[in-house]
Amino acid sequence: MNRTALIVCAVLAALIPLVAGDYYINLSSQILIAAVFALSLNLLVGYGGLTSLGHAAYMGVSAYLSGWLFLKFGMGHMLSAPLALLGTTLMAALFGLVALRASGIGFLMITLALGQVLWGLAFRWVTVTNGDNGLSGLTRPMPFGIDLTGALPFYYFTLIISIISIVCIAAFAYSAFGAVLRGTRDQPRRMLALGHNVWMVRYVTFITAGFWSAVSGLLYVYYHKFIHPAALALTNSAEVLLMVIAGGTGTLIGPVVGAAVVVLLKNYVSAYVERWTMLLGFVFLLIVLFMPDGLVPGVKRLWMRFARRRA
Amino acid sequence: MNPGPVMALEVRNLSKSFGGLPATNDVSLAIAAGERRLIIGPNGAGKTTLFNLITGDLRGDKGSIKIFGEEVARLRTDQRAQRGLARTFQIITLFPRDTLAHNVVLAMLGLSPARWDALRPLARRRDLYEKAREVLARVGLEAVAERPLSQISYGEKRRVEIAMALAQNPKLLLLDEPLAGLSHEERQGVQALLAAIPRDITVVMIEHDMDTALSFAEQITLLHYGKVIVEGTRAEVVAHPRTREVYLGA
Amino acid sequence: MFDKPLAFWLIQSLNSLSLGGLLFLLSAGFSLIFGLMRIANLSHGAYFMLGAYIGLSVLRAGYSFGVAMVVAGLAVALMGGLIERFVIRRLAGNPLAQVLATLGIAFIIADGSLLVWTGDPQQLPSPEFLQGVFRLEGVAFPKYRVAVVGVAIVFAIGLWLLLEKTRIGAMIRAGVDDMEMARGVGIPVSALFTMVFCLGSFLAGVGGVLGGPILSVYPGLDTDMLPLALVVVILGGVGSLGGAFVGSFIIGFIYTFGQTLFPDLAYMILFLPMIIVLAIRPRGLFGRIGA
Numbered sequence: 001m002n003r004t005a006l007i008v009c010a011v012l013a014a015l016i017p018l019v020a021g022d023y024y025i026n027l028s029s030q031i032l033i034a035a036v037f038a039l040s041l042n043l044l045v046g047y048g049g050l051t052s053l054g055h056a057a058y059m060g061v062s063a064y065l066s067g068w069l070f071l072k073f074g075m076g077h078m079l080s081a082p083l084a085l086l087g088t089t090l091m092a093a094l095f096g097l098v099a100l101r102a103s104g105i106g107f108l109m110i111t112l113a114l115g116q117v118l119w120g121l122a123f124r125w126v127t128v129t130n131g132d133n134g135l136s137g138l139t140r141p142m143p144f145g146i147d148l149t150g151a152l153p154f155y156y157f158t159l160i161i162s163i164i165s166i167v168c169i170a171a172f173a174y175s176a177f178g179a180v181l182r183g184t185r186d187q188p189r190r191m192l193a194l195g196h197n198v199w200m201v202r203y204v205t206f207i208t209a210g211f212w213s214a215v216s217g218l219l220y221v222y223y224h225k226f227i228h229p230a231a232l233a234l235t236n237s238a239e240v241l242l243m244v245i246a247g248g249t250g251t252l253i254g255p256v257v258g259a260a261v262v263v264l265l266k267n268y269v270s271a272y273v274e275r276w277t278m279l280l281g282f283v284f285l286l287i288v289l290f291m292p293d294g295l296v297p298g299v300k301r302l303w304m305r306f307a308r309r310r311a
Numbered sequence: 312m313n314p315g316p317v318m319a320l321e322v323r324n325l326s327k328s329f330g331g332l333p334a335t336n337d338v339s340l341a342i343a344a345g346e347r348r349l350i351i352g353p354n355g356a357g358k359t360t361l362f363n364l365i366t367g368d369l370r371g372d373k374g375s376i377k378i379f380g381e382e383v384a385r386l387r388t389d390q391r392a393q394r395g396l397a398r399t400f401q402i403i404t405l406f407p408r409d410t411l412a413h414n415v416v417l418a419m420l421g422l423s424p425a426r427w428d429a430l431r432p433l434a435r436r437r438d439l440y441e442k443a444r445e446v447l448a449r450v451g452l453e454a455v456a457e458r459p460l461s462q463i464s465y466g467e468k469r470r471v472e473i474a475m476a477l478a479q480n481p482k483l484l485l486l487d488e489p490l491a492g493l494s495h496e497e498r499q500g501v502q503a504l505l506a507a508i509p510r511d512i513t514v515v516m517i518e519h520d521m522d523t524a525l526s527f528a529e530q531i532t533l534l535h536y537g538k539v540i541v542e543g544t545r546a547e548v549v550a551h552p553r554t555r556e557v558y559l560g561a
Numbered sequence: 562m563f564d565k566p567l568a569f570w571l572i573q574s575l576n577s578l579s580l581g582g583l584l585f586l587l588s589a590g591f592s593l594i595f596g597l598m599r600i601a602n603l604s605h606g607a608y609f610m611l612g613a614y615i616g617l618s619v620l621r622a623g624y625s626f627g628v629a630m631v632v633a634g635l636a637v638a639l640m641g642g643l644i645e646r647f648v649i650r651r652l653a654g655n656p657l658a659q660v661l662a663t664l665g666i667a668f669i670i671a672d673g674s675l676l677v678w679t680g681d682p683q684q685l686p687s688p689e690f691l692q693g694v695f696r697l698e699g700v701a702f703p704k705y706r707v708a709v710v711g712v713a714i715v716f717a718i719g720l721w722l723l724l725e726k727t728r729i730g731a732m733i734r735a736g737v738d739d740m741e742m743a744r745g746v747g748i749p750v751s752a753l754f755t756m757v758f759c760l761g762s763f764l765a766g767v768g769g770v771l772g773g774p775i776l777s778v779y780p781g782l783d784t785d786m787l788p789l790a791l792v793v794v795i796l797g798g799v800g801s802l803g804g805a806f807v808g809s810f811i812i813g814f815i816y817t818f819g820q821t822l823f824p825d826l827a828y829m830i831l832f833l834p835m836i837i838v839l840a841i842r843p844r845g846l847f848g849r850i851g852a
Binding site for chain 2: 171172174175176177178179180183186187189190191192193194195196197198204208
């Protein structure tokens with residue numbers, strides 16, 4: 001995704017509120033939050049070749065930390081945000097040590113199990129997390145004294161944070177480290193023979209992915225002003241994986257497209273269909289069976305075929 | 312007592328078994344700096360296993376491996392590469408989606424602190440890509456440096472393998488069947504490449520193609536059932552009765 | 562903690578054993594499928610749950626517990642066979658895609674069950690002759706739980722006999738050990754895959770019914786059981802029946818005692834052995850599967 005494309009998208013995104021009402025502005029905020037979440041997972045899945053089914057854990061823990069620090073200590077966001085990010089990143093550092101004892105399907109199973117631990121903890125550790133009731137009565141930050149309660153100001157706040165996140169993730173992806181990471185995905189044995197410490201590369205990526213997931217977690221809890229154990233459920237980890245796979249793992253824009261598709265589907269479909277989870281399952285199945293590369297490469301191929309026929 | 316010059320590679324009593332079957336059976340050998348050593352043996356003799364033990368892809372059950380005097384048997388593969396060890400693979404394990412230049416850059420990054428840079432775009436590092444083109448020129452592939460690897464011929468891919476290994480500026484180079492699957496012409500090209508490798512690089516090669524390999528090798532080690540059977544100069548090994556036994560069946 | 566009477570320890574031990582027995586039925590199938598086909602069947606928890614729901618309906622229709630077990634087992638086995646044949650086989654050679662497909666199927670089954678059987682937790686009634694307790698030294702041991710342990714042991718022996726003493730078992734063991742060799746020797750791998758997948762699904766379905774009187778059946782049972790199966794397999798080793806047996810009972814004990822002694826943190830204590838095993842001995846477990 002080159003510089004001009006990013007700027008164009010950012011400008012377009014900034015102009016959305018001019019043509020849309022509160023409902024669509026809120027929807028756009030949700031898409032942005034999901035996009036950051038999906039991009040963080042894509043570092044692991046797309047660039048690292050490590051499929052995780054426990055990524056919701058980092059988003060959820062970050063959200064819970066933020067909420068808990070506010071409810072327990074009355075801590076302001078200036079302090080609770082970096083603390084939440086730090087806490088989650090440390091957790092990712094710890095979990096990475098366990099998860100990276102394997103790769104491939106072993107890694108998938110371990111991340112799933114770890115994610116379930118945290119989900120169970122969120123439910124059972126009622127004294128801290130308030131269990132099934134979740135943490136409510138949370139607030140949005142007030143950067144420079146600006147009130148973010150309305151859909152519009154919150155959208156611009158989210159947009160700014162999202163753009164910063166996307167730029168950082170893009171820098172990571174296009175850097176030498178990013179190239180080495182992709183190398184470890186394609187030929188780990190060869191990379192070892194070339195002198196690369198494959199484990200360390202994966203570990204750093206794991207922690208980085210956890211960090212950006214934590215950022216999306218903060219945006220999430222600010223948007224909803226509420227956090228519930230369901231945010232850490234396997235369904236959520238599967239959803240974000242679906243976003244990445246649906247959009248296409250090989251690109252930077254793929255997960256963003258995937259995030260938009262899943263969020264829009266969820267919003268429109270749940271108005272008509274009660275069984276969102278079942279639909280999610282079917283969509284997963286269909287994409288895995290028929291369009292394993294994802295939508296962005298699939299659409300690109302169709303476009304090229306169309307362009308060739310015209311020429 | 313004069314300890315003598317440091318051996319480039321010194322293997323002592325190296326053993327590795329798979330489920331009771333010894334693939335490498337108490338192997339000892341010493342390769343001097345700058346030497347050209349050829350490892351031969353029939354299929355299943357344990358040649359590639361021996362290579363994998365030296366590079367660290369496999370952990371030996373017992374024995375010592377010293378590279379220029381340093382014990383490396385407990386080190387990871389990448390740590391051994393950091394100490395001047397490079398290898399090529401029997402099967403092409405390159406990066407097909409990337410250009411030749413990018414493949415070589417990945418090799419160069421392996422030993423450079425730049426590989427941890429997660430901020431600046433790699434594409435801006437013109438210096439790395441220039442060096443990569445130089446390395447590719449050494450193996451005669453400069454013209455196709457910007458082509459994706461998937462678009463070049465098999466023979467050219469074999470040369471890229473060697474280019475990647477040379478890009479690591481190794482002191483000890485292990486070549487696993489570098490001539491495998493090449494046409495007669497391509498073989499000549501790779502042979503010339505191998506002959507041109509400077510003497511400050513010690514080369515150990517596994518090969519089946521006897522004619523080509525024999526012209527390259529100075530010292531030969533013959534393996535069979537994971538054991539060293541015969542060792543010596545080219546002439547000695549060729550003339551040795553056990554060599555004939557191994558290849559014609561005892 | 563140590564002031565609890567002997568009865569407490571004995572009863573919790575029985576609970577641990579019965580949970581272990583259920584976990585064995587759940588994870589033996591998962592382990593075999595993983596060991597032979599290299600697929601982490603993420604719908605396995607859903608199969609367990611579906612078995613329980615089907616058993617519930619069969620019992621409500623007036624049939625006996627035994628019939629419920631058989632019908633549920635066969636129904637889930639049939640479904641598993643169809644899924645293996647029409648979804649998993651299509652994705653052969655791409656284990657990651659296969660795993661993701663099983664995830665999608667898990668969601669479909671879970672949500673579908675919600676549709677058919679509603680969201681209320683329901684407890685399956687245990688068979689009449691097993692209701693009540695055994696009294697031993699004044700301690701009351703529920704008959705049903707003892708029976709569960711017995712049934713699990715019977716299945717364990719049956720599976721052991723299948724694997725060790727029959728031709729099919731030998732083929733399965735060969736496939737688990739070395740797939741390439743097995744193919745080369747002429748073992749009908751496709752048919753074997755379908756068979757093992759059906760067998761694993763059958764065990765999960767039966768386990769669900771068997772567990773019904775103890776665990777009840779509710780939406781979310783699938784996501785409660787799946788990680789337990791994962792932990793057992795990580796502990797006991799992939800494709801190892803003995804490992805699944807031992808691992809199931811270890812987890813049964815840890816989970817049961819953890820729940821009663823440290824309810825807040827029980828879930829975490831469960832995964833501690835997994836983490837310890839991974840820290841000490843990961844390669845033997847995932848060396849074959851990792852990239």
